[in-house]
Amino acid sequence: MSGDPQHEPRGKNGRAPDVLRVGGWMPMREYPQNEAVDFAIVGTGAGGGTLACRLAEKGFKVIAFDAGAWWRPLEEFASDESHQKKLFWTDERLCDGEDPIKLGNNNSGKAVGGSMVHFAMVSLRFRPEWFKSRSILGYGADWPIDWREMWRYYRIVENALKISGPVTYPWGPKRGRYPYRAHELNAAAMVLARGAEEMGIAWSPTPLSTLSAPRGLAHPCAYRGFCVSGCSTNAKQSTLNVWIPRAVKAGAEIRDLAMVGRVAVNEAGLCTGVDYFREGRWQFQRAKHVVVAGYAIETPRLLLLSANGRFPEGLANSSGLVGKNFMVQSNQAVWGLMDEEIRAYKGPPSLAITEHWNYADKGKDFFGGYAYMSQGPLPVVWTLTQTKRGLWGEALLKEMQHYNHQVGLKMVGETLPQERNCITLADEKDAYGLPIARVTHAYCDNDRRLIEHALDFMGKALDAGGAKDIWRETDDTCHLNGSARMGSDPRTSVVNADGRSWDIPNLWICDGSVFPTVGGVNPSLTIQAIACRTADRIGVLAARGEL
Amino acid sequence: MTNNRMRWAGIACILAGVAATAAVMERPQQRRLCKRARQVHIETSRAFNRSSALLAGSVLADSAMEHYRGSFSNPVMYVPPLVATFSILAGLHGGADRHAQTHTVRHAIYWGAALTGLAGTGFHVYNVMKRPGGWNWNNLFYAAPMGAPTALLLSGALGAAAERLRNQPARAPRLLGMPAGRALGLLSGIGLAGTAAEAWLLHFRGSFQHKAMYAPVSIPPAASALLLHAALTSPQPRWLARVMLRMTWLVGWLGLAFHVRGVARHHGGWRNWSQNLFNGPPVPAPPSFAAMALAGLAALRLREREPR
Ligand SMILES: Cc1cc2nc3c(=O)[nH]c(=O)nc-3n(C[C@H](O)[C@H](O)[C@H](O)COP(=O)(O)OP(=O)(O)OC[C@H]3O[C@@H](n4cnc5c(N)ncnc54)[C@H](O)[C@@H]3O)c2cc1C
Ligand code: SF4
Numbered sequence: 001m002s003g004d005p006q007h008e009p010r011g012k013n014g015r016a017p018d019v020l021r022v023g024g025w026m027p028m029r030e031y032p033q034n035e036a037v038d039f040a041i042v043g044t045g046a047g048g049g050t051l052a053c054r055l056a057e058k059g060f061k062v063i064a065f066d067a068g069a070w071w072r073p074l075e076e077f078a079s080d081e082s083h084q085k086k087l088f089w090t091d092e093r094l095c096d097g098e099d100p101i102k103l104g105n106n107n108s109g110k111a112v113g114g115s116m117v118h119f120a121m122v123s124l125r126f127r128p129e130w131f132k133s134r135s136i137l138g139y140g141a142d143w144p145i146d147w148r149e150m151w152r153y154y155r156i157v158e159n160a161l162k163i164s165g166p167v168t169y170p171w172g173p174k175r176g177r178y179p180y181r182a183h184e185l186n187a188a189a190m191v192l193a194r195g196a197e198e199m200g201i202a203w204s205p206t207p208l209s210t211l212s213a214p215r216g217l218a219h220p221c222a223y224r225g226f227c228v229s230g231c232s233t234n235a236k237q238s239t240l241n242v243w244i245p246r247a248v249k250a251g252a253e254i255r256d257l258a259m260v261g262r263v264a265v266n267e268a269g270l271c272t273g274v275d276y277f278r279e280g281r282w283q284f285q286r287a288k289h290v291v292v293a294g295y296a297i298e299t300p301r302l303l304l305l306s307a308n309g310r311f312p313e314g315l316a317n318s319s320g321l322v323g324k325n326f327m328v329q330s331n332q333a334v335w336g337l338m339d340e341e342i343r344a345y346k347g348p349p350s351l352a353i354t355e356h357w358n359y360a361d362k363g364k365d366f367f368g369g370y371a372y373m374s375q376g377p378l379p380v381v382w383t384l385t386q387t388k389r390g391l392w393g394e395a396l397l398k399e400m401q402h403y404n405h406q407v408g409l410k411m412v413g414e415t416l417p418q419e420r421n422c423i424t425l426a427d428e429k430d431a432y433g434l435p436i437a438r439v440t441h442a443y444c445d446n447d448r449r450l451i452e453h454a455l456d457f458m459g460k461a462l463d464a465g466g467a468k469d470i471w472r473e474t475d476d477t478c479h480l481n482g483s484a485r486m487g488s489d490p491r492t493s494v495v496n497a498d499g500r501s502w503d504i505p506n507l508w509i510c511d512g513s514v515f516p517t518v519g520g521v522n523p524s525l526t527i528q529a530i531a532c533r534t535a536d537r538i539g540v541l542a543a544r545g546e547l
Numbered sequence: 548m549t550n551n552r553m554r555w556a557g558i559a560c561i562l563a564g565v566a567a568t569a570a571v572m573e574r575p576q577q578r579r580l581c582k583r584a585r586q587v588h589i590e591t592s593r594a595f596n597r598s599s600a601l602l603a604g605s606v607l608a609d610s611a612m613e614h615y616r617g618s619f620s621n622p623v624m625y626v627p628p629l630v631a632t633f634s635i636l637a638g639l640h641g642g643a644d645r646h647a648q649t650h651t652v653r654h655a656i657y658w659g660a661a662l663t664g665l666a667g668t669g670f671h672v673y674n675v676m677k678r679p680g681g682w683n684w685n686n687l688f689y690a691a692p693m694g695a696p697t698a699l700l701l702s703g704a705l706g707a708a709a710e711r712l713r714n715q716p717a718r719a720p721r722l723l724g725m726p727a728g729r730a731l732g733l734l735s736g737i738g739l740a741g742t743a744a745e746a747w748l749l750h751f752r753g754s755f756q757h758k759a760m761y762a763p764v765s766i767p768p769a770a771s772a773l774l775l776h777a778a779l780t781s782p783q784p785r786w787l788a789r790v791m792l793r794m795t796w797l798v799g800w801l802g803l804a805f806h807v808r809g810v811a812r813h814h815g816g817w818r819n820w821s822q823n824l825f826n827g828p829p830v831p832a833p834p835s836f837a838a839m840a841l842a843g844l845a846a847l848r849l850r851e852r853e854p855r
Contacts, residue, residue: 162754166684166685167684168684179754180754180756181684181688181751181752181753181754182684182685182688184685184688184689185685185689190678190679193679193680194679196679197679197680203679203680205685212752212753212754213752213753213754213756214756214757214809214812214813215756219812219813219814220812220813220814220826222813222814222822222826232814233814235814
């Protein structure tokens with residue numbers, strides 16, 4: 001082991017940490033700052049990390065920057081929720097609006113590998129109709145990509161991550177078999193299953209990005225349930241231990257602890273590189289293309305921060321839509337108690353799922369859909385959930401004694417894109433001296449109806465599953481998307497289907513911000529599929545001389 | 548968890564395994580002697596006794612571990628390891644016994660094992676059916692396994708067949724109203740196919756992540772098919788069946804080695820044996836192929852010598 005990864009960069013001196021071996025290193029190519037690399041990518045998460053890998057594998061010269069540290073899971077991930085806060089993006093941000101969201105552990109990560117380092121591994125495909133939700137379903141906006149093409153890329157990502165999923169999936173068009181078999185269900189998942197069967201709807205083991213059998217040096221899942229605090233066995237297949245090692249092997253350079261503060265643009269209106277802060281000073285890397293992949297808050301923030309005389313409203317912003325149409329997903333839950341011990345924290349948190357209300361269109365008084373999953377909150381998160389409910393002192397103590405018996409169902413619900421939900425710059429500055437992001441959020445009536453429907457249905461299903469003393473957690477959100485949407489019209493979108501900005505041809509966006517709509521499933525599989533597609537498109541454009 | 552109890556259970560399992568293996572090892576010196584002095588059907592009986600013991604060894608280790616994992620939550624969960632132990636003892640005894648006569652106690656033990664296996668299968672089916680989803684893949688993978696109690700049933704059946712064969716005349720012995728070679732060929736052929744089916748289910752669960760995982764779902768089924776063919780067609784030398792059965796025997800022992808290595812691939816490896824023995828591939832399972840191969844080879848030997 002070497003030094004403190006939060007203070008001393010690890011991707012240096014021609015080598016990178018080999019996260020699959022204790023104390024291991026692997027050679028890494030390094031590019032000089034004054035050489036214009038083909039692609040400078042800001043962010044190494046689901047979007048940036050995947051893209052860096054696929055571009056490097058196509059032979060492009062790539063540098064990917066991440067503000068976060070390059071962790072070694074086998075050595076540095078403790079079974080301690082508080083300690084593992086080190087994975088989250090906790091830099092200052094302002095949240096306002098009618099329904100201000102809470103930022104921190106449930107939304108965004110700051111590490112090489114991005115939020116996937118501590119994501120819950122739920123790996124779902126969009127419902128095909130959602131790619132044309134405006135024209136087919138009558139709400140939101142159409143994607144400029146056909147679902148069949150996306151399904152091809154989903155397959156590629158599922159294979160890359162060796163997703164463990166059910167032999168047959170109950171919803172949507174037929175899909176190929178998941179590369180690994182689904183995991184054993186824990187008692188909490190059984191409650192969801194029993195409830196669903198009682199309610200007469202389908203349920204399924206959740207397709208998860210954690211190994212149900214060994215894979216190379218990565219161990220299979222040990223069912224300890226620490227997933228959202230970072231997986232110390234490498235069973236979780238993430239950007240950190242799949243895409244990034246592949247990227248490095250293919251010749252990409254990853255610069256950790258490197259915060260990009262500005263994308264530089266010349267007189268001709270083209271990007272020339274990025275300004276970044278690393279090892280105590282601001283530095284400049286030249287690049288022929290810049291890809292912003294900082295997730296739905298940091299991406300628009302960086303585009304706005306990079307405003308200059310030529311683009312006073314921020315980069316790629318001729319539509320005025322940078323930062324607009326920011327979407328969360330509703331993440332409300334119902335909780336209850338079972339007579340028998342459940343110990344819901346055993347195993348990955350969301351082992352069973354129903355997507356019934358994503359695919360059913362009848363019996364709804366709202367647009368959009370939602371999935372709900374079984375839950376396994378760790379003690380600290382569970383305590384916070386209880387204090388949010390107003391419990392304290394004796395009452396809290398009493399409630400916590402039921403920890404081993406509690407069981408719950410949590411939704412991932414679609415919210416509609418609204419221009420008033422947006423990311424803007426605040427006056428306050430962060431540690432780097434850069435204006436911080438202001439996140440404005442409010443639900444619309446449709447969102448509220450969807451949430452009410454979900455809470456009502458989940459309550460009944462939990463009751464049918466055998467739980468008692470059921471109560472609702474009404475105010476959680478998860479997953480950040482939108483804020484730099486893709487589309488087929490420069491007036492109503494920021495980038496095209498390839499993630500290329502309409503305004504600056506060598507500026508690209510590749511992360512959750514390009515989503516025109518969010519659907520009712522967790523987004524990272526879609527983000528990675530888009531990244532793979534973007535890489536292929538870049539390959540095609542380069543071959544045609546259209547880069 | 549009491550570590551001590553675990554350790555004793557572990558040691559007991561290992562001892563039982565070693566004893567079973569030692570018992571079934573054929574000593575060539577002795578064999579040649581036997582060939583001259585004894586009748587072939589007694590040799591076959593003894594091979595079946597040994598095979599039954601080895602299979603029971605697998606069952607003992609497996610059921611002791613798995614039911615320990617299930618905290619012996621139902622007292623009947625003590626029964627299979629106990630019965631398997633008796634089955635091993637009977638097999639050891641029968642393997643050394645050259646008498647041309649059914650041994651009543653052994654015979655009774657074998658029937659007990661077979662019935663326990665049958666009841667166990669019933670329990671396990673019930674366990675699968677009462678879970679949400681019922682007869683679905685996830686339950687077949689992770690609920691009480693079908694294959695385990697059937698192995699006990701099979702061990703009992705092999706032993707009982709051995710005992711009944713001893714009472715038959717040396718010339719043209721018969722079982723279940725057919726030539727003994729045919730009956731035993733069918734029994735071991737079907738048993739082998741069942742064992743392979745279980746390996747397929749569990750290796751499918753493991754997504755065939757290692758190439759070697761294809762071996763037990765290709766070689767033993769081929770051996771089983773050839774053996775069944777030999778049993779059903781007119782008797783004659785079947786070298787290919789013999790080769791495949793010997794390879795099946797090898798698959799069993801190599802499988803053991805692969806499973807030992809498979810445990811090491813779990814987080815913490817063998818240093819964390821008290822957890823990884825349960826999470827990893829079942830170490831005692833593959834030798835059941837060796838057991839079935841032993842039975843199959845003995846049945847084939849008998850079959851090849853039966854009158855046309
Ligand atoms: C607790 C939790 C559970 C989740 N569970 C699931 C799940 O089960 N399934 C699912 O599909 N999704 C899940 N998600 C969401 C998923 O992780 C994200 O949607 C996905 O990782 C977003 O990908 P991204 O590339 O847009 O951003 P990220 O993966 O967040 O990557 C962005 C990276 O960019 C870096 N960065 C940002 N700005 C800069 C800058 N200016 N300079 C340098 N670096 C920068 C950040 O440090 C970060 O590492 C979960 C998220 C959380 C927080
Ligand atoms: S439960 Fe599995 S995926 Fe989650 S942290 Fe543990 S080993 Fe990793």
